[in-house]
Structure formats: structure tokens, C-alpha cells
Amino acid sequence: MIIAIDGPAGAGKSTIAKKVADSLGYIYIDTGAMYRAFTYELLTSSISLSDIEEITKVLEKTDIEFKNNEIFLNNLNVTNEIRSKNVTANVSVVSAIPQVREKLVYLQRKIASESNSILDGRDIGTVVFPDAELKIFLTASVKIRALRRYNELIAKDKNIDINEIEIEIEKRDKLDSSRETSPLIKATDAIEIDTSNLSIDEVVNTILKLAEEIC
Numbered sequence: 001m002i003i004a005i006d007g008p009a010g011a012g013k014s015t016i017a018k019k020v021a022d023s024l025g026y027i028y029i030d031t032g033a034m035y036r037a038f039t040y041e042l043l044t045s046s047i048s049l050s051d052i053e054e055i056t057k058v059l060e061k062t063d064i065e066f067k068n069n070e071i072f073l074n075n076l077n078v079t080n081e082i083r084s085k086n087v088t089a090n091v092s093v094v095s096a097i098p099q100v101r102e103k104l105v106y107l108q109r110k111i112a113s114e115s116n117s118i119l120d121g122r123d124i125g126t127v128v129f130p131d132a133e134l135k136i137f138l139t140a141s142v143k144i145r146a147l148r149r150y151n152e153l154i155a156k157d158k159n160i161d162i163n164e165i166e167i168e169i170e171k172r173d174k175l176d177s178s179r180e181t182s183p184l185i186k187a188t189d190a191i192e193i194d195t196s197n198l199s200i201d202e203v204v205n206t207i208l209k210l211a212e213e214i215c
């Protein structure tokens, strides 16, 4: 059983997917974290993001795993590092490279083959698991998404600027939706939930009800 949750940046996908996974006893696969981890690897190795030959070589040696919802890049825990501004600013460029997507989609399918899974990302319902039993497309207005991200980050960084966050979210959505390979689009059979005026629990319960109906 596969539940696919797609949607733009900051729509609450990971918070909601984690809660649904806990309730159902499924494994949760944060595919955005995988693209972030590989981006982190390229940035820390000072590899040019346009050097596809070098990137392909690094990809061959890259392993990404999850343990207790923490992410490991070649056995190194990079759970905090992948949330840096630098990774966020570059991840959409890296995730548009077809060779990167091929390898990470392979890993996503492999991890999900081990158990009932809930995956969140941009192309889960369209490309990674087009036959997923349940597909959700989560949205919210860009203002609300920026505000939620701001509330999350302000605890750690007092210098955070909400306008900057909004610009970054819009830029990433534009790149993710306009790329040639696996762009962010709603699968025709996905159920869209606009979370702008809903609490986390309301969204989680809606998805749990939908999951119950198809079980």
C-alpha cells in the first residue's frame, strides 16, 4: 500500500505525512530530504552543479538511507545540514537533473518496497508511484506557506525575514513546476486539499478517512 503526497514547498506535506505514517504504522519517506542530501553532497565537495559528468560519478557512489526519520548520506547523519539556506537555494537546480532523479527514484522505490509506505514530494503520484492506492495534492496560498515556514524558523534564527521566505518559496515552486523532467504537477487522479484554513489535525484526519475507505 502506497500513499503519495505531493504539492508545492511549505504546504505542510512532511508534518502531515509523518503523522499519517505514525497513525497507520507505515514508513515515511521524505523524498525532498533525499534531493537535499544529494545537493549537500555536491556543495560540500565543491562540484559545479553544471558538471553533469562529475555529478554522475558522485551519484554512483552515493547512498541515502533513513533511520528513525533521520537521513544518512553515505552513513553520515545530515538531518540538520540539509535544511541550510545554501542547500535550499540550490536544491531545485540539482533536482532538475534527469540522472539525479533516476537514481533517487530508484532508491525511493527500493525503500518503499519493504513496507507499506507514505512518500511526500513533487512527483510521487505522477512518476514514482503512478499506481499509488491514494494520492493527495496538498496546497495552501503562498502567504500562508511563507508564514508557516517563518514560524518554524524564527525559533532558531531571529534574523529571518518573512518576505525573503516568500520569495524563496515562489522561486523554488517556479523552478520545480517548469522543469522538463518530472515537474511538480497534480496527478489527474489525486485528491486536492487546500490546507490554508485547516489545522494539521484536520488535514491528517481527512487523509486517514480517505485511507480507511480504500483499505
Ligand code: C5P
Pocket (backbone or CB within 6 Å): 009, 010, 031, 032, 033, 035, 036, 091, 092, 093, 095, 096, 120, 121, 122, 123, 124, 172, 176
Ligand atoms: O520537500 P522539500 O521542500 O524539502 O524539497 C526540496 C526540493 O527537492 C524541492 O524544491 C524540489 O526541487 C526537490 N524535490 C523534487 N522531487 C521530489 C521531492 C523534492 O524535485 N519528489
